Amino acid sequence: MNLIEARGLQRDFPTPGRSTFGRIGTQTALAPTDLDIVAGSSVGIIGESGSGKSTLVRLLLGLDRPTSGTVAVDGRPVDPSAPARSLHWLRRLTGLVFQDPYASLDPRMSAGQIIGEPLWALDIPGDRRARVREVLQQVGLDPEMAERYPHEFSGGQRQRIALARAIVHRPRILVGDEPLSALDVTVRAQILELLVELRRSTELTLVLVSHDIGVVQSVCDTVVVMKGGSIVERGGTAAVLRAPQHPYTRTLLAAIPVIPAPPA
Ligand SMILES: Nc1ncnc2c1ncn2[C@@H]1O[C@H](COP(=O)(O)OP(=O)(O)OP(=O)(O)O)[C@@H](O)[C@H]1O
Ligand SMILES: [Mg+2]
Known part of the structure; x- marks a missing residue:
């Protein structure tokens, strides 16, 4: 299936500036x-x-x-033009990890808050704190690390946190x-x-x-x-x-x- x-x-983007003929070009x-x-x-x-x-x-x-x-x-x-709420079904199905673990983690949130955020945002039922501890373990981090902030982690640990966040809601598709x-x-x-x-x-x-x-x-x-x-x-x-x-x-x-x- x-x-x-x-x-x-297909996706075209407008090219910056105008061409010599005054038209906006696309790429x-x-x-x-x-x-x-x-x-x-x-x-x-x-x-x-x-x-x-x-x-x-x-x-x-x-x-x-x-x-x-x-x-x-x-x-x-x-x-994608639908309001954010109506794409919740798609967010539930998917998890996403980007290249730069630092840019994708909010420095003011603890690791536990960062990882658990999709559970709240997507209204996933169950013991959310327990689930955060579980995924922390799954990605090879100590569940106690939930209390720490992104700057207290190494680059590799931060990428594990990004991965934990991407899988916390049990998506069927993981995109990296x-x-x-x-x-x-x-x-x-x-x-x-x-x-x-x-x-x-x-x-x-x-x-x-x-x-x-x-x-x-x-x-x-x-x-x-x-x-x-x-x-x-x-x-x-x-x-x-x-x-x-x-x-x-x-x-x-x-x-x-x-x-x-x-x-x-
Ligand atoms: N928001 C945007 N506005 C204008 N042009 C864009 C935008 N996003 C991507 N492009 C252009 O579209 C083309 C494809 O970009 P894309 O980011 O998909 O490449 P990529 O294969 O992911 O490259 P990389 O390996 O460097 O990440 C590039 O020429 C890029 O400049
Ligand atoms: Mg790219």
Whole structure:
């Protein structure tokens, strides 16, 4: 079953200033795109900077309005022009982690308040404090840390808090837009492991934007390659990495440094 279905999804942005002929120009950040995301799958979106990855995921989540085209999540049309309250169903279904853990955490709120906020905002019933302690443990943090403030955490811990907040309401879809790029290798590996574990234990559908093909390789079963606002290649991760069809994917893969195998 398709959990997310995009049809002819397109986003143009006005270009700054006017052209020589006095018209306001537009730039196509996303050319008409169809995309199906199957429930329970894990999709990696890769591609160079400016290729439209964030634009695509923002449209899928109803965080931005398409110039044309449609998105349906769990069979329901997403209408980003609707008042915020009427998109609660979509917020309940989805969790989102951004690249920069510091910018996405309100410094005046304690970790517990930050993590628990979606439970209150989305009116999720149950013992909310207990749920916050539970997810803190799930992301490998001490539940006592709920009392602390963002500046008292390391970068890796902050990203765990952002992840805890994204999963606290038990979404069926977790979307990460470069959620790991601000982290060092060790912390990145720990969070990757956590994502793999979450998928196993909660049947989460994962959509992961990443520059890092190693990341995509370790958690994504499907990969989408973007260039210049279009999807230029898609398929099973193993197949695409083994035999990339599009010249751009080949270039992208060739740019990865390969550590030579030690002599036998
Ligand atoms: N709010 C906006 N206003 C104007 N142009 C925008 C806006 N958001 C994105 N764009 C443009 O759309 C194109 C695609 O941007 P997008 O952020 O989707 O790229 P990306 O693939 O996520 O890149 P990165 O890897 O650097 O995050 C870029 O040319 C960008 O300048
Ligand atoms: Mg981006």
